[in-house]
Amino acid sequence: MRRATLVGGHSLITSSRYRLGAFAAVTLVALRLGIGWHFYQEGVTKIEDPSWTAAGFFTGSAGPLKPLFETMVWDKDGRARLNYAKSSSGRPEISLEGTLQMWAQHRVQVAEHYGFDKNQEAASEDCLKRWTEQLDWYFTEYRDDIIEYFHRLERRDANRRDPARRSVASLRDQAATVEAELAADLGPWLADVGKIWGGYDEAINAIATKEQRARGPLAIGKPARGLMDTLIIDRIVPWFDAIVGAMLLLGLGTRIAALAGAGFLFSIIMTQWPGAPGAQPVYYQTIEMLGALVLVATAAGQYAGLDFVVSNIWSRFTKAKQDTNS
Structure with a gap:
């Protein structure tokens, strides 16, 4: 079954009618690498620091979800x-x-x-x-x-x-x-x-x-212990950040990685509910989340990324299979 995004066997983003210019493609690659490097560095820094914990992040939350976030802090x-x-x-x-x-x-x-x-x-x-x-x-x-x-x-x-x-x-x-x-x-x-x-x-x-x-x-x-408390979160988040960052840097599974990263950034934004008394500004996280969603929407791993290689291999495999069946 063909995806709706295919035109003449090509994705809309790369078809002649919708093809991005060289500058647009370069900016997408730069955006992917920039967000990927940030996630990767955050993850590595946390992994190398055994004292890192998300507890302060949750206790410093503001807004209607503050009680929820505080319950995630162990004891x-x-x-x-x-x-x-x-x-x-x-x-x-x-x-x-x-x-x-x-x-x-x-x-x-x-x-x-x-x-x-x-x-x-x-x-x-x-x-x-x-x-x-x-x-x-x-x-x-x-x-x-x-x-x-x-x-x-x-x-x-x-x-x-x-x-x-x-x-x-x-x-x-x-x-x-x-x-x-x-x-x-x-x-x-x-x-x-x-x-x-x-x-x-x-x-x-x-x-x-x-x-x-x-x-x-x-x-x-x-x-x-809670079902999902900071003792668990502290082990997950560093590796989550590092893996998402590495995938974006390589351009491998870009849509999945960028969507996961955007979801993570959204959770950070929710800890500082916009307009809530005492809430801290989350401009940077909001901008980065929107950038990650751009990577999702444009399949940015197809440009100077391993997604392009994987996509070509898969296309050749499916075409060969269709030729064999016909």
């Missing part, structure tokens, strides 16, 4: 790692139950992974006990400060639900100050708790013998 306010819970009276408190359940389950999984003997089983139980005491000490030491932080989180959440606070500029500035203060307090606690989790994970794996370690370490999981 955004540290509630899971700080063991947030509610008392019977509805007041915030600290409960280590969830963390200790994960730790106990991890001990069992590590023992099964390495095939621990009885002595190693006993050592792993002792390891769990020692690190549980360390965790308990930490949250006892900082209990009052962390619970006060939980109260401030609840006040912030209540203020967010007030439409008046979103529409008044001075109140938005006040809310931004509160967010910055909360983040400043949260950072050191999460760093400490991360070290405790990491220390337990390292210690429990260290019980394995040299022969057992040949199976590779078994890393402990993360609490409160």
